[in-house]
Amino acid sequence: MATKPTVIAVVNQKGGTGKTTTCENLGVGLAKAGKKVLLVDTDPQASLTISLGYPRPDDIKPSISDxxxxxxQExxxxxxxxxxHHDEGIDFIPANIELSGLEVSLVNAMSRETILKQVLDSFKKEYDYVLLDCMPSLGMxxxxxxxxxxxxxxxxxxQYLSAKGLEQLLQTINKVRxxxxxxxKIEGILLTMVDPRTNYAKDISNLIREAYGSKLKVYKTDIPRSVRAEEMSAVGKSIFSHDPNGKVANAxxxxxxxxxxxxxxKHKRQLEQLR
Incomplete structure (x- = not known):
């Protein structure tokens, strides 16, 4: 069990980039590698909650907004x-539409930027990894x-426009830092929904690697486009359960x-610095 968990926010202010799919499947992938994993849905649309097999998130109590x-309220x-507790070996905290109302009230809250951190600090030590599925905006x-x-x-x-939106996100991350x-820190940029048959996708992949590869990690792994992956949220299972031998599960x-x-x-570098 980890004494110092790693909290990873899966973020892009643009919708449709594969945030929820990545959060769910990376989480299950880490659990399959023997890690204790908590997923947290921080999006009022509750896409992660629905993808994990809860099609009526508004009926779930308590949620992250509660x-x-x-x-x-202290x-x-x-x-x-x-x-x-989910049957694919992960834990998760659901979200629902109440989170929209909470975002409005956060504006007037004391320590408004760290309310979620205070929630996570109460139990994150029990996990190796905590993954946060973020909403497609740069709001509170x-x-x-x-x-x-x-x-x-x-x-x-x-896609070109998706790549172009990176600059604004990187500015926000630097501001928060x-x-x-x-x-x-930035864990890495993950290219998603890549169609390896098209030159266009290859060009965009190369563009991102050239533009950011020297400053930031761009994962060697690309997540391919797949109909099986698009079916996931409807069946309420990860790709490892839905299509375990497919190219997306492998990615x-x-x-x-x-x-x-x-x-x-990172752990080895920290140990070396202590010596």
């Missing part, structure tokens, strides 16, 4: 409050996720391995 509300959270909920995170993973669709969370397996290798390298 836990954040409690922290804002109430103590109960042990494991809001955590649901996403700022809360960035304030809570150690690392940011950025899924980017292999300067003002709220100095330890925040997320490799991604989980890359994330673990990065963590191992």
């Amino acid at each position: 836990l954040m509300e409690k922290v804002m 109430e103590k959270l109960k042990y494991h409050e809001g955590i649901i 909920l996403t700022i809360n996720a960035l304030a809570s995170a150690d690392n940011v993973l950025i899924p980017v669709q292999a 300067r003002q709220i969370n100095p330890k925040l 997320y397996r490799i991604l989980a391995k890359e994330v673990l290798e990065n963590a191992e390298k």
